[in-house]
Amino acid sequence: MHPALYERLDRKRFSSVDLILSCGDLPPEYLTYLASRLTAPLYYVRGNHDIRYDSKRPDGCLDLDAKVAQHKGINILGLEGSRWYNGGPYQYSEADMRKRIRRLRSTIRRRGGIDIVITHAPPRYIHDAEDRCHRGFKSFRWLIDEYSPAYFIHGHIHAHFSNPSERVTIVDRTKVINSYGYYLFDVEDKSAAE
Secondary structure (H helix, E strand, C coil), rough: CCCCCCCCCCCCCCCCCCCCCEECCCCCCHHHHHHHHHHCCCCECCCCCHHHCCCCCCCCEEEEECCEEEECCEEEEEEEEECCCCCCEEEEEEEHHHHHHHHHHHHHHHHHCEEEEEEEECCCCCCCCCCCCCCEEEEHHHHHHCCCCCCECCCCCCCCCCCCCHHHHCCCEEEEEEECCCCCCCCCCCCCCC
């Protein structure tokens, strides 16, 4: 929970926010608070520590795991969880995540591709670490190579950035962003072009 978005929330500062994306490991009450205070739709994926979501879902928020949603003509795909490390919930082996992505391919094709991917874990070798829990998924790299989303936004890796550009890595045409804390960005409204 970032103080600027909770304890010291200045609604005027965030008045232009029209969509909130959560990449996991945040209390459900916090997501409910953000969605209600910023009056914007909130899509989320669960992180490896989000076991409370089973009994207390965030009010007014949409679970995007293994789904493609559309907001203002923008296709957004979500994938929850981290790499398997101790058998807890929302943990997946590389093979499991590959299967989950494979099942989404026809949906992605029908929707005309994906513009934004939100995940908890990062792609392998981009912002990840070498311990079992914090390794990224190779299948996320395949997702980037295959579909070239404009943005791939992940959580899980807690890092502090002195410059906003430190949290962004560009892979071909995709900006991979570590969302720890929060990150604001603009995406073109594709529904206006239709």
